Structures are given as C-alpha cells and as structure tokens.
Amino acid sequence: MNMEERLALNKYDVDNQAHIRLEDGKCRDCSHKACLIICPAECFKLREGAVSFAYEGCLECGSCRVVCNEGGLDWSYPRSGFGVSYEYG
Ligand code: SF4
Numbered sequence: 001m002n003m004e005e006r007l008a009l010n011k012y013d014v015d016n017q018a019h020i021r022l023e024d025g026k027c028r029d030c031s032h033k034a035c036l037i038i039c040p041a042e043c044f045k046l047r048e049g050a051v052s053f054a055y056e057g058c059l060e061c062g063s064c065r066v067v068c069n070e071g072g073l074d075w076s077y078p079r080s081g082f083g084v085s086y087e088y089g
C-alpha cells in the first residue's frame, strides 16, 4: 500500500474553526517557504506568488510548526473531538 492509499483511509471530523492560521504578511516576506515542501498533506500551496493554506486535510504532524521560523503560523491542535483519525499506521 503506498502513501496516497494510506492517507485515503484517514477520516476527518472537520471543525469549522481553523486550528492553524497563516499570519498576514509573514509568508510574503519568508525567504524559504519550507512549509510548501514539508507538509505531507500538501495543505500549503503557492498561488500567484502567495502562500495559501487549507487546514481541512491537516494530519496534525507538526512539521510546519517546526520549519516555520518566520512567525508565519498560529498553530494549535484541533478542538477536542475534531481532526484526523488514523485508520492505518
Ligand atoms: S508558513 Fe512559515 S514557512 Fe511557510 S511561507 Fe509562511 S512564514 Fe514561511
């Protein structure tokens, strides 16, 4: 089973309140934009030169929190009862 197939088995109880947010302006000036590479769920996208983020598919791995040293993230876990449920591995 490859990674995409494993990820497809996850279940999400998506909160309408984002648990991770981008801080306005920080990403524009970020020199490395490592979040675009590190996120296994590809929650970060570069669109017309600007970083956008969608929290709904977040795997709660914390990788973006580690690599973002530019103050671009307001990061927390989802509220109790929400977020990803792993079905495999
Ligand atoms: S989230 Fe952090 S690492 Fe990603 S572009 Fe913004 S400041 Fe840079």
Ligand code: SF4
Residues within 6 Å of the ligand: 020, 038, 039, 040, 041, 042, 043, 057, 058, 059, 060, 061, 062, 063, 064, 065
């Ligand atoms: S916690 Fe992990 S899965 Fe969620 S946005 Fe950050 S890098 Fe992506």
